[in-house]
Amino acid sequence: MEQSIWRKKPMSAYEADIKNNQLKKVLGKWSLTAIGIGGIIGGGIFVLTGTAAHYHAGPALALSFIVAGIGCVFAALCYSEFASMLPVEGSAYAYAYGTIGELFAWIIGWGLILEYAMGAMTVAVSWSGYFNKLLHLFGISIPANLTNDPFSYANMEGADGSFAFNLPAFIITWLVTWILVKGIKEARNTNNLIVILKSSAVVFVIIVGFFFINVDNWHPFIPEPELVKHADGSMKEAYGIKGILSGAAAIFFAYIGFDVVSTSAGEAINPKKDIPFAIIASLGICTVLYILVSLVLTGMLNYKDITGDALKAPVAYAFDQAGQPWAVFIITTAATVGLVSVMLVMMLGQTRVFLGMAKDGLLPDFFRQIHPSFQTPWKSTILVGFVVSLVASFTPIGVLSDMTSFGTLFAFAMVCLAVLILRQREPNRDRPFKTPMLMLIAPLGIITNVALMSLLDSKAQLFAFVWMGIGLVVYFLYSRSKSNLNDM
Known part of the structure; x- marks a missing residue:
């Protein structure tokens, strides 16, 4: 096959994957929706609400969640069209490779690697904050x-200049890495139990926190602009x-996870209809929960007071300040357990994107080597664990979450663009789910996601652009010539 950057993976290859699927089809639309909710609810709602309120929006954080949610809806609708056309296990990378072309798929895949890696790092730091809070309770x-991390510690009161290192984040990363190498297989009921635990904690915060709201904390709802000192001293x-x-750009991380639904296509009873439903439903439910939690948090605690330890566990801190230690224990325990499952999903997604790209020949065989006993991509899992553990231990959570948001926003913008291109290029292709008003939704999705990218921290933008630049170099120097499509 010609080495064109627009060459596509043949539909016959995907059809063979679907036909040879040996997984049990046991997931209905509500089970898939539960998986989506479980993937979305995590470090974003339990942690980033604090940093976003203090460093960005104040009480108007609820409006930030609405803006981010709207941007997500555009992408989710476009994502759903892809998922209905190619109900295969994978991600936007797999969809783009079969519909738009290799370079498009590579760029999306490279962006997903950034999203999942930085997401795992952010959750590791989030988990550290809640684990530390849990220890304090005992x-x-x-x-x-x-x-x-060294930067946050240097700006803390009482810092003595000693070596700083986020030990809990380091340890939990290697624990999750070990579990992934061993090959944990969670049953559907176990996954639903975790979802119920996390969702119940969020509903608990909304209901109980309502009684401790001080409406004075909401005034002014949109504070006047001013300079605020960040964890890195800037x-x-x-x-x-x-x-x-x-x-909205900073807390976009809170919305990643609905794409986890698509990885369950092989176990879905009716993937062409149920996966689009689950993607949109899980996103809608979580958006409502996020808005309510942000209103409760900024009502219970003045946004100016969300500093220090409160930044790492803001929801638990708010109930602590309200004199409700029993509630703190419930929230902290649920968050600590729930965040581990999110981290598992993030690192699992990271290694599976590597695996998919390596199987297509776009990455070295190192990333597709399966352990003979555990039947997991153990080498790439250990490599991911090594990188995640080091970066999470030495980097402020604000930078990590911004990097995650960049990768997510970039991938979403590319998906919106890809669906738009494909609709023009192949208008007669079978589409069980069609994005309504695509000529309006897709451009709005691109504009919204790109605009939010431009509002992220400048350091995160620089690191992300360097990452994407490295990705293009890798593609043209290695992946393009090694692609399996060269032999077709």
């Missing part, structure tokens, strides 16, 4: 220099309309 304390403008928009 009277156990870990020195601050062993629960913070001063940046926050609040106002720009703060709402930058807050």
Whole structure:
């Protein structure tokens, strides 16, 4: 096959994958929706609500969630069209490879690698904050220099200049890595139990927190713009309309996870209809929950007071300040357990994207080598664990979440563009689910996601552009010539 950057993976290859599927088809639309909710609810709602309220939007954080949710809906509708056309296990990378072309697929895949890797790092830091909070409830304390990255520790009161390292984040990453190498297989009921636990914790926060809201904390709802000192010591403008928009970009991380639904296509009873339903339903349900939680949090706790430890466990901190230690215990325990499952999903997604790209010849065989006993891509899993553990231990959560948001926003913008191109290029292709008003939805999705990308932290933007640049170099120097399509 010609080495064109627009060459596509043949539909026959995907059809063979679907025909040879040996997984049990046991997931209906509500089970798939539960998986989506479980993937979405995680570090974003339990942690980033604090950083976004303090550093960006103040009480208007609820508006930030609405803006981010709208941007997500555009992408979800386009994503659903892809999922209905190619109900195969995988991600936007697999969809793009079979419909648009190799370079498009590569760019999306490279962006997904950034999303999942940085997402796992963010959740590791989030877990560290809640685990530390849980230890405090039992009277156990870990020195601050062993629960913070060097940058955050240096700006803390009482910092003595000693070596700083986020030990809990490091340990949990290697625990999750070990589980993934061993090949954990969670049954549907186990997954639903985790979803129920996390969802119940969020509903608990909304209902119980309502009784401790001080409406004075909501005034002014949209604070006047001012400079705010960040964890790395820099001063940046926050609040106002720009703060709402930058807050939406910062908390976009809270919405990633609905694409996890598509990885369950092989076990879906009716994937062409149920997967689009589950993607949209899980996103809608979580958006409502997020808006309510943000209103409760900023009503219970003044956004100016969400600093220090409150940034790592803001929801638990709010109930602590309200004098409700029993509620703190429930929230902290649920968050600590729930975040582990999110981290598992993130690192699992990371290695499976690597595996898919390696099977297509776009990455070295190292990333597709399966352990003879555990039947997992163990080498790439250990490599991912090594990188995630080091970066999570030494980097502030704000930078990590912004990097995750960049990867997500970029992938979403590409999906919207890809669906638009494919609709023009192949208008007669069978589409069990068609994005309504695509000529309006897709451009709005592209514009919204790109605009939110531009509002992310400048350091995160620089790192992300460097990452994408490296990806293009790798593709043209290695992947293009090694692609399996060269032999077709």
